[in-house]
Amino acid sequence: MERIPILRMGHFLLVTIQVDLYDQLAENLESDLVHMVKKTQAKGVLIDVSAVSIIDSFMGRILGNIANMSKIMDAETVVVGMQPAVAITLVELGLPLKGVYSALNVERGMQLLHSKIIFDQEEEEAEAEGDDDDHSIE
Amino acid sequence: MERIPILRMGHFLLVTIQVDLYDQLAENLESDLVHMVKKTQAKGVLIDVSAVSIIDSFMGRILGNIANMSKIMDAETVVVGMQPAVAITLVELGLPLKGVYSALNVERGMQLLHSKIIFDQEEEEAEAEGDDDDHSIE
Numbered sequence A, B: 001m002e003r004i005p006i007l008r009m010g011h012f013l014l015v016t017i018q019v020d021l022y023d024q025l026a027e028n029l030e031s032d033l034v035h036m037v038k039k040t041q042a043k044g045v046l047i048d049v050s051a052v053s054i055i056d057s058f059m060g061r062i063l064g065n066i067a068n069m070s071k072i073m074d075a076e077t078v079v080v081g082m083q084p085a086v087a088i089t090l091v092e093l094g095l096p097l098k099g100v101y102s103a104l105n106v107e108r109g110m111q112l113l114h115s116k117i118i119f120d121q122e123e124e125e126a127e128a129e130g131d132d133d134d135h136s137i138e
Helices: A023-040 A057-072 A084-092 A106-137 B023-040 B057-072 B084-092 B106-137
Strands: A006-009 A012-016 A044-048 A076-080 A101-103 B006-009 B012-016 B044-048 B076-080 B101-103
Touching (some): A006 A023, A006 B106, A044 A057, A044 A106, A076 A106, A101 A106, B012 B106, B044 B057, B044 B106, B076 B106, B101 B106
Parallel strands (some): A012 A044, A044 A076, A076 A101
Antiparallel strands (some): A006 A012
């Protein structure tokens, strides 16, 4: 397999990682994901790692990269479904996945993203109103 | 990998098949899926095969089995994201996936399931009303 499928679910993209990420696959995933964020104007990316039993430093870095890239493209990233043993190992290895949100499962991840997007929209509306006020003053 | 993750999305379950299904994996998937349908009271199952480049008769039978099992558990099955080449091959092989609904992508699959479930609910409501009428006549 050369590509991990990226599924569109409304405003979000869902990626289910089921296989070990090797160099080419990870690179393709990063590239596909930023292109999909642009194409679908997605506001959030959900990465399901429930089938992953080992997350090493490489995969940790890839997850971090994806979160940073998505952030630049104005989309939040949530890692969902992490197994307890994986969480323990990550922290013991000193890889606390900084900059990546996490949730227990896909549903909660979507709720988290919804709350963030509503917050953003309110912020934008507030800003838009602020702009209007500025214009009216001019 | 021994198990394919099954994600819960509201009333539906989502399965993304990314690897070739061998005997044990397919058996586990069938078993996990019917248990998840019971546990989550799911009304629909979405099977994403966009990462699958070859569907042979074994996989076709598994998809049919899943659809039949889910149907008995009162859940509809929709296969989504099939690649054009796979569809061509399936028909040429004489495996038209009978009894399985299909949709172009996950979003359309969810719409299809939503339309089916609303229809079912209306049917149940109509039946319930019919029952009420019977009681009032008694």
